[in-house]
Amino acid sequence: MIYLFDKSFEGILSAVFDCYEYRHEVSRLLPADQAQQVLFEETHTVYSSSEKSERVWKGIQAKADAGWQRILYCAFLSELTEVHHTLFMVLVRLFAGQVNLDNYGDDAVLLLAQTAKKVEREKHRMKAFIRFEKSEDGMYFARIAPDFNVIPLIITFFKDRYADQPWIIYDQKRLCGVLYDTDQVHHIRKLPEDLSEHMLPDKPLQMDEDETLYATLWRDYFKSTNIEARKNPKLHRQHVPKRYWHLLTEKKIIWE
Amino acid sequence: MERIREKLSILADAAKYDVSCSSSGSKRKNTDKGIGDASNGICHTYTEDGRCVSLLKILLTNYCIYDCAFCVSRSSNDIKRAAFTVDEVVELTMNFYRRNYIEGLFLSSGIFKNADYTMERLLKIVKKLRTEERYNGYIHLKTIPGASEELINEAGLYVDRMSINLEMPTEEGLKKVAPEKSHEAVKRPLGIVQNKIQQFREERKLIKHVPQFVPAGQSTQMVIGATPENDMQIMHTASAYYKNFSLKRVYYSGYIPIRTDDVLPVVQPPLMREHRLYQTDWLLRFYGFNVHELLNEKHPDLDMQVDPKLMWALRNMHCFPVDINTADFQSLLRVPGIGRQSVQKIIEARRFGRLRIDQLRKLGIAYNRAQYFIVCADTPVGLGSLQDYQVRSRILNQGKSKYAPAFSTQLSLF
Numbered sequence: 001m002i003y004l005f006d007k008s009f010e011g012i013l014s015a016v017f018d019c020y021e022y023r024h025e026v027s028r029l030l031p032a033d034q035a036q037q038v039l040f041e042e043t044h045t046v047y048s049s050s051e052k053s054e055r056v057w058k059g060i061q062a063k064a065d066a067g068w069q070r071i072l073y074c075a076f077l078s079e080l081t082e083v084h085h086t087l088f089m090v091l092v093r094l095f096a097g098q099v100n101l102d103n104y105g106d107d108a109v110l111l112l113a114q115t116a117k118k119v120e121r122e123k124h125r126m127k128a129f130i131r132f133e134k135s136e137d138g139m140y141f142a143r144i145a146p147d148f149n150v151i152p153l154i155i156t157f158f159k160d161r162y163a164d165q166p167w168i169i170y171d172q173k174r175l176c177g178v179l180y181d182t183d184q185v186h187h188i189r190k191l192p193e194d195l196s197e198h199m200l201p202d203k204p205l206q207m208d209e210d211e212t213l214y215a216t217l218w219r220d221y222f223k224s225t226n227i228e229a230r231k232n233p234k235l236h237r238q239h240v241p242k243r244y245w246h247l248l249t250e251k252k253i254i255w256e
Numbered sequence: 257m258e259r260i261r262e263k264l265s266i267l268a269d270a271a272k273y274d275v276s277c278s279s280s281g282s283k284r285k286n287t288d289k290g291i292g293d294a295s296n297g298i299c300h301t302y303t304e305d306g307r308c309v310s311l312l313k314i315l316l317t318n319y320c321i322y323d324c325a326f327c328v329s330r331s332s333n334d335i336k337r338a339a340f341t342v343d344e345v346v347e348l349t350m351n352f353y354r355r356n357y358i359e360g361l362f363l364s365s366g367i368f369k370n371a372d373y374t375m376e377r378l379l380k381i382v383k384k385l386r387t388e389e390r391y392n393g394y395i396h397l398k399t400i401p402g403a404s405e406e407l408i409n410e411a412g413l414y415v416d417r418m419s420i421n422l423e424m425p426t427e428e429g430l431k432k433v434a435p436e437k438s439h440e441a442v443k444r445p446l447g448i449v450q451n452k453i454q455q456f457r458e459e460r461k462l463i464k465h466v467p468q469f470v471p472a473g474q475s476t477q478m479v480i481g482a483t484p485e486n487d488m489q490i491m492h493t494a495s496a497y498y499k500n501f502s503l504k505r506v507y508y509s510g511y512i513p514i515r516t517d518d519v520l521p522v523v524q525p526p527l528m529r530e531h532r533l534y535q536t537d538w539l540l541r542f543y544g545f546n547v548h549e550l551l552n553e554k555h556p557d558l559d560m561q562v563d564p565k566l567m568w569a570l571r572n573m574h575c576f577p578v579d580i581n582t583a584d585f586q587s588l589l590r591v592p593g594i595g596r597q598s599v600q601k602i603i604e605a606r607r608f609g610r611l612r613i614d615q616l617r618k619l620g621i622a623y624n625r626a627q628y629f630i631v632c633a634d635t636p637v638g639l640g641s642l643q644d645y646q647v648r649s650r651i652l653n654q655g656k657s658k659y660a661p662a663f664s665t666q667l668s669l670f
Contacts, residue, residue: 128300132355140354163289164390165354182289213257214351220261221352224268225313226303229512229525235306239299249357250301 001025003088004032005046009076012084013053015046016091029088031081056091063094068101074116077149083115123150127157129240131249132167133215134208140167143247151178155185215249222250264348266338270318270329271364274421274477275507279310279359279394281472282416290390291354294416294472298359311362311396312352316340316377320366324434326423326482326511329366339368342380349385353393360394360416361385371402379407382414394472399445401437408448417472417504420445422497425490429483442476446501449474453502473504480533481526482511487558488551491536495547498540508533532558539564542596543589561652566592569629570644576629581610593626624654 001024005011012029019026024044030037032045060069075087086108093099093108104110125146132140140162144151151171155178158169163182170177170188179186245251280297299308317339318329328335340348349361363381367374378397385391397411399420412418420442424430427439449470456469476497478490494506510525536558539545543565550564551557559567569576569592578587580602588599598621605611605619610633617623628647642650 124298127296128298130356134355142356160286161293162291162354162356163286164291210351213260214355216257217261217264217348218352218355218357220265221268221312222301222303222309224265225272225309227272227305227307227512230305230307230527232306233304236302236304239302239306239308248301249355 002027002038002041002043003029003046004035004043005029006048007031008048010048010050010053011046012076012088013056014048015088016056017052018044018046019092029085059095064101071113071116074119075112077119077152078115079149083111086111119148119150122146122148123153126150126154129244129248130169131247134211136206136208138166140165142169143172144169145171145173145247149174159185219250260344263338263340266336267315267318267340268313271313271315273328273509274313274364275509276396276419276475276477276505277308277310278505281504282394283471284392284416284468286392290392292391292393294360294392294394300358310359311394312349312358313362316345316363316365317368318366319368322367322434322436324437326433326479342377342384345381346384346389350389350391362396364398365400367400371400372404372407375400375403375407379411382411386414401441401445405448408445409452412449412452412470413467415470417475418449418470419475421477423479424483425478425485425493429485432483446474450501474501475503475505475507477507477509479511480508480530486556487533488556490533491547491551494537495540506537528560532560532564536564544586562648566625570648573644577631578629579631580616581606581633591626591629593622625651
């Protein structure tokens with residue numbers, strides 16, 4: 001039996017629920033949009049439900065410590081089909097008492113732990129590499145395009161740090177983001193049409209008059225703080241991988 | 257706009273030789289919806305020389321009454337001079353911080369008029385940031401040598417870290433390049449801050465809400481290679497300062513001859529030596545080594561070809577091999593190729609059974625280096641009897657050091 005789900009965390013948990021409810025032998029968990037890959041096997045479409053998923057999550061809380069709960073969630077955020085499948089399988093085995101999460105010799109457990117580590121690393125990079133641009137009405141706006149969907153992991157950090165300024169972090173790849181209005185955090189989808197209605201005026205990304213000044217000063221600073229005699233471009237690229245350059249104020253190419 | 261750009265490039269350029277960039281170690285939190293916190297330690301970007309940028313590192317001014325031979329801002333040097341106003345520094349810091357460019361401010365200054373006048377200006381800046389801007393980000397402030405105790409104590413209430421540079425590893429060296437300066441003048445402020453930190457710590461035990469005082473501690477810096485000190489002198493000084501002033505860090509900065517002319521070629525600073533000194537520093541702080549074991553009258557300099565831990569092990573072959581499955585924490589820590597985390601993992605893992613070579617490799621130790629110094633459950637008999645020079649040549653021949661070009665005198669064709 002092949003399970004099809006909607007790529008949400010609730011979906012995976014609901015799948016675990018269904019698997020026990022209907023006593024299915026599940027060979028594979030696939031995103032619903034990849035259903036055409038299935039030729040001969042029977043499929044079952046999982047409907048995500050908060051009721052089912054909450055029950056499963058409670059069960060997980062009883063069986064895995066806080067550290068592992070985070071690993072499971074981070075592994076989900078990787079958005080990799082293979083990892084989602086493994087996550088599902090590990091959870092099914094966890095409830096059957098067939099898996100020991102301390103055993104890193106288990107390939108499935110190791111894959112989840114390693115993937116979670118990658119996601120955490122990406123999260124840390126986003127804390128460092130996010131660059132806000134100030135718009136005309138005082139909104140600080142940042143665009144990101146991370147490898148993994150790390151926004152849920154960085155909200156609290158930015159909320160605590162930039163508590164007195166409104167900001168938006170928008171994921172260009174996944175077309176969604178978060179908005180902080182100096183009080184609460186809201187999830188947003190699709191910019192700019194949606195956003196212009198309630199937060200920004202007609203021209204959504206009209207920059208503050210000082211924005212160019214400070215961006216220029218930052219680029220100047222970045223250049224002058226470099227010591228030419230110690231140049232080490234390989235190390236530089238290791239720390240600041242090229243795929244992030246297009247969104248970094250100090251690294252992106254400015255067309256003048 | 258052009259003027260502020262020029263000022264920033266002059267004053268950032270002059271500040272970059274202070275190598276301290278740490279932004280961790282403080283516990284300052286954002287309270288009542290202010291801005292920023294200093295409890296993380298994040299490197300926001302890296303320069304092309306591979307060093308991290310976490311703080312906005314600037315001088316308040318590069319006008320200076322002193323004439324220290326090693327310093328770019330020395331009074332006899334014919335360079336452009338500039339000075340920020342208090343408001344300019346505050347504006348810059350806040351605007352950079354709000355855009356998530358930086359983790360905080362590193363503020364230093366040339367000495368104009370006199371020490372207290374300069375220190376007062378610096379104090380004004382940090383005070384304004386904390387009280388008016390309600391800024392909770394990281395602040396690293398350079399103490400001005402010769403500033404009064406009251407000013408130092410007041411500044412300590414607003415900053416996260418304070419530092420003052422030794423500049424040269426020995427008093428004699430310092431006298432040669434900076435006749436007006438002395439190590440005594442550095443010890444005084446270090447002592448003042450250390451006492452105050454201690455005093456606040458004692459009070460915290462009795463009273464719940466004691467203001468923070470330099471929560472991330474103190475650090476210092478030495479220039480390496482400008483004066484003829486050997487590694488022993490450098491590390492003995494560092495070790496003494498760690499001990500006497502409970503410093504958090506000592507930084508070593510390879511001397512770069514200041515170019516007077518753009519036509520001259522770029523001279524490479526002694527990067528390898530700097531690296532070995534940092535490795536030694538780590539051995540002293542985290543690996544339970546005593547500085548006399550590594551550097552003494554008989555061995556006054558570090559080995560540039562092998563790391564200091566391996567160097568020590570080769571000199572003390574009688575301490576090895578150690579048995580991975582029985583040795584205690586301290587002796588495992590001294591094995592080349594095994595770091596602190598690996599030692600912890602080994603001790604955890606061996607509770608479940610005797611460890612084999614393949615398991616050690618998976619744990620992530622540098623087995624190629626460690627193999628000559630350890631015995632595992634399945635180590636073949638006979639490997640342990642090599643002489644130190646044999647081990648040395650095997651290790652050196654085995655891997656290709658990423659630093660190899662640094663020793664090669666052969667010119668590359670391409």
